[in-house]
Structure formats: C-alpha cells, structure tokens
Amino acid sequence: MTDGPVLVWGAGAIGGTIGAFLVRQGHEVVFVDVDAAHVEAIAAGRLAITGPVATFTVGAPAFTPETVEGRFRRAILAVKAHQTAAAIRALAPHLADDGAVVSAQNGLNEIEIAAVVGRRRTIGAFVNFGADWQAPGEILYANRGAVAIGELDGAPSGRIRAWHALLRDFEPDAELTDDILAYLWGKTAYGALLKASAVADMTIAGFIGDPALRTLNVALVREVLAVAAAEGVRPRGFNGFAPEPFARDDAAGIDASIAAMVAFNAGTAKPYSGVWRDLAVRRRPTDAAAQLAPVLAAARRHGLATPTLDHLVALIGAVERGERAIGRPLAQELCAVAEGKAG
Structure with a gap:
C-alpha cells in the first residue's frame, strides 16, 4: 500500500x-x-x-x-x-x-x-x-x-x-x-515578541531592536521560559533566537541574541507579524490567545505568575473588540507591567 x-x-x-x-x-x-x-x-x-x-x-x-x-x-x-x-x-x-x-x-x-x-x-x-x-x-x-x-x-x-x-x-x-517540544516552546517564547510587536504597530525588527523595549522583550521571553522549565522542557533556539541567555539573565548573551534576531527579521519581505496583519490589515480575530493558552494554563498549574503575557493577551483582545488601537501607547503599557510599575 x-x-x-x-x-x-x-x-x-x-x-x-x-x-x-x-x-x-x-x-x-x-x-x-x-x-x-x-x-x-x-x-x-x-x-x-x-x-x-x-x-x-x-x-x-x-x-x-x-x-x-x-x-x-x-x-x-x-x-x-x-x-x-x-x-x-x-x-x-x-x-x-x-x-x-x-x-x-x-x-x-x-x-x-x-x-x-x-x-x-x-x-x-x-x-x-x-x-x-x-x-x-x-x-x-x-x-x-x-x-x-x-x-x-x-x-x-x-x-x-x-x-x-x-x-x-x-x-x-x-x-x-x-525533541520537537523544545522547538515548539522556543517558538512560543519568540512568538511572544512578535505578538507584542503587533500591538505596538511596529515591524518585528524595529520592536525587538528598540532599546527602550528591551525590558519588555526580556520579560516576555523569560515568562514563557519559566513555564517551559516547570514543564520539564528546555527550549531550543533558531534563526537568531537563543533562549539560554534569557533564562540565565546573561545581559551580553541577550544583546547578542537581540542583534541576531534583528538581523534575521530585517532581511525579510514580511516585516510585520501575522498577528499584526490580522489586526491592522484583515481586521479579524487573531490566534494569539489560543497560542498562549496552553502556556498560561501550565503557569497556573505550577503557580507561576505571567503578568506580562496576561496583559499582552488582554490588550490583543481589546484591540480585536475595537476597544483599543494598536500603537506605541500599548507598548508603553506593556513596559510598565514588565517593569512592575503598572497601577
């Protein structure tokens, strides 16, 4: 057969x-x-x-x-x-x-x-x-x-x-x-950056490479990596994204990974994320919440806090419902959560 x-x-x-x-x-x-x-x-x-x-x-x-x-x-x-x-x-x-x-x-x-x-x-x-x-x-x-x-x-x-x-x-x-799960969790951590770039109304390379957004980028990745670790998964890197420096808070390694991700995304004919295209061009619901749902569910099982991811999902939902508009103010709001300054 x-x-x-x-x-x-x-x-x-x-x-x-x-x-x-x-x-x-x-x-x-x-x-x-x-x-x-x-x-x-x-x-x-x-x-x-x-x-x-x-x-x-x-x-x-x-x-x-x-x-x-x-x-x-x-x-x-x-x-x-x-x-x-x-x-x-x-x-x-x-x-x-x-x-x-x-x-x-x-x-x-x-x-x-x-x-x-x-x-x-x-x-x-x-x-x-x-x-x-x-x-x-x-x-x-x-x-x-x-x-x-x-x-x-x-x-x-x-x-x-x-x-x-x-x-x-x-x-x-x-x-x-x-170890396909290592790749899938790695993509989920990297994907959090792409989702945040969408609510900021920025290109992927511009968002990841913006020094003012570095704390936000690190917080998003580290929250996903913490859940992966609790699940017994060690995420794999790809195309410039290196999870290990983010996990151990290695500043030089993080900077090197950010530079490599910027270089990879700057050389593409698709400068914006798929989530951005859904929000800004096709004006339809995204799959952002569905992608992150298993991560957030696992975080709750392990008693882990994911404030930045939670707020990212909430903002995307608000944009989908027409209550908020994508743009730099949403990125700044996410930064405040990442820095623990949100009211």
Whole structure:
C-alpha cells in the first residue's frame, strides 16, 4: 500500500506554501480550505507563490471541508491555532487508521490534535519561515526559516524519516529532531515578541531592536521560559533566537541574541507579524490567545505568575473588540507591567 496523496488542511500562508512546493516537486497533494475562492483558484491551477524566495504557479485538487472525500495516510494541518479544534474534528474522518497528522502551525496545538485523533497519529512540527496569504490563489513567500519535525515521544521511526524526507522537498535544511517540544516552546517564547510587536504597530525588527523595549522583550521571553522549565522542557533556539541567555539573565548573551534576531527579521519581505496583519490589515480575530493558552494554563498549574503575557493577551483582545488601537501607547503599557510599575 502506498502512502497516497498528502492532505493539506488549511491552504493559507503555511499550508499553501508547503503544499505548493510539494506539488512542484512531483508529489500528489490535496488541499482543503474554508475560503471557496482560494479553493477555486488552486483547483484551476492558479496557486501562485510570489516573493524573493521563489516565484511559480501550480494547481492541485482542492476542496472546502464540506466537499472533500476520501481517507488519507498523510495529513498536514496548517490552520490558525484558534481554528485547530474545529479543523481537527473535520479532518479526523478523513484520516486513515494508520495515518498521521503533522501540525505545521504556531503554538502547542499538538495537545489538542492528539486529544481528537490520538497521540499515536499526531506528529509535531516547527516552522519559522515567513509567508503571508495575499488574496485567493496568491501567497507571499517572504523568507526561508528553520523547519523541524519529530515524533512527540522523540522515538525514531520509519514514518518520521519519511516525513522528514518529504519536508526537505520544501525546505532542504529541515531538521529531524528527537525533541520537537523544545522547538515548539522556543517558538512560543519568540512568538511572544512578535505578538507584542503587533500591538505596538511596529515591524518585528524595529520592536525587538528598540532599546527602550528591551525590558519588555526580556520579560516576555523569560515568562514563557519559566513555564517551559516547570514543564520539564528546555527550549531550543533558531534563526537568531537563543533562549539560554534569557533564562540565565546573561545581559551580553541577550544583546547578542537581540542583534541576531534583528538581523534575521530585517532581511525579510514580511516585516510585520501575522498577528499584526490580522489586526491592522484583515481586521479579524487573531490566534494569539489560543497560542498562549496552553502556556498560561501550565503557569497556573505550577503557580507561576505571567503578568506580562496576561496583559499582552488582554490588550490583543481589546484591540480585536475595537476597544483599543494598536500603537506605541500599548507598548508603553506593556513596559510598565514588565517593569512592575503598572497601577
């Protein structure tokens, strides 16, 4: 029995980019997305990848969740974190008994996926490339970034080696890791900076590199790292982000990591975070709270305070509801919390 087509559930920035490269490399791919116009464009051969990394157009079978049929041994779930619960329930009937779902998402969504399809059929993945959905059939691939995949228990297996080989047809430097949770927690710590840059209405590089915001940046990262440590996870770094100096409050090491993160993000065609795009451009709810929910829940279990993360989530919620506007005042408000000066 062959593995059959790869089911890509969520054909936006992440799923659309990965899937398009797999199609170009000769793999059979079936796309599923809730945007009917996007689905129509893909099925008509008009899935265009644009930007400085690559420019090409492909097509493949594409369906909305209500119209897709069949069962698949290989599935990539690439929806926003807050869409995970609904998406995995819709995907589950299409997953073969001996199949597996790879979570190519931001956040710790593997927990929610495993609760529906089982831990045995759940595989963790980490992605840090830059991409943005522009319009139906058009995705900007802004910059390459670290990619890793691994079994949740870290055990080597034939299927994980096959998945790794598949991902390398998208990102040649994709890593096969025995500690995928370390990458996911590392991305969550780094991701807190990206979320804060969104409420500040600043580019990622500008926010991380602003000396006036250094205390805020350090507080956000260290709160996530403290929870990770309580969970028994030692986060891994990538693309300039080095968790270790933040964890041990090594000022020189933190400065070096900040400089490296600024350099990485300054060289991308996607200067703003995805959360910023949702708030400022698409004017829709973000997945920020969903990404941080497992962290905050774990913090409560361990009796850890996360005031800066809590306030960040609250501010994003207020912006989504139209009660606040993104901008420098929100960054200053977060700084006051990070510095313990909030009233």
